[in-house]
Amino acid sequence: MIPTAHIEVKEQEIIAKTVLMPGDPLRAKFIADTFLENVEKFNNVRNIFGYTGTYKGRRISVMASGMGMPSIGIYSYELFKFYGVENIIRIGSCGAYTADLNLYDVILASEAWSESTYAKVQGGYDKDVIAASSKLNDKLEKIANDLGIKIHKERIHSSDVFYRENFEEYKDIYKNHGCTVVEMEAFALFHNAKVLGKNAACLLTVSDNLVTHELTTSEERQKSFTNMMKIALELAE
């Protein structure tokens, strides 16, 4: 069954058991260039770059997911189902729904709430909350603690829409569903892990605050996301 429609790898072994997934292909490249040794690039299809390398001597892969649930839905499904990948950790940015969260705070998703139909259409799952892997979350919490990096464990909102006509609706989602931040991929990733018997987690860095309207620049983001990446990279095996 390999190579698949969206990943041009002929041997499973080229991809590590644990894959970090930023949304942006250039962030995948940045992580490989900055943190990994013995790097091998394994994917170029649609410029969704994927790399395998070593971190402190242990293997790990990093591959972009693209933006949104349809996109991460495709890539994570192929990695889990056809390439023997066991763990995918999304590393991304999020908007905060509460003034209590500051720019650059690191969030660990306990679970994702979504109004998306992804899980229902993909596998008949008709609830709107899916948990992250507790096994991965326990490891990530311990790593963050050992590194002295504070993380906030939160229920997150996975949204299909970045630009809502009624911007203020985020307040209802915060109030009615308890989501404190918004991103656009985790719910589909967690669903795929669940139906395929694999593990998924999601670490996010706050890049904007919907209450205070604070924003980061893309240059600031690149630098400040280092904390989140260092936590995730420690999962290399």
Ligand code: HPA
């Ligand atoms: N909305 C959705 N996804 C995001 C946001 C946002 O405000 N910020 C970063 N990712």
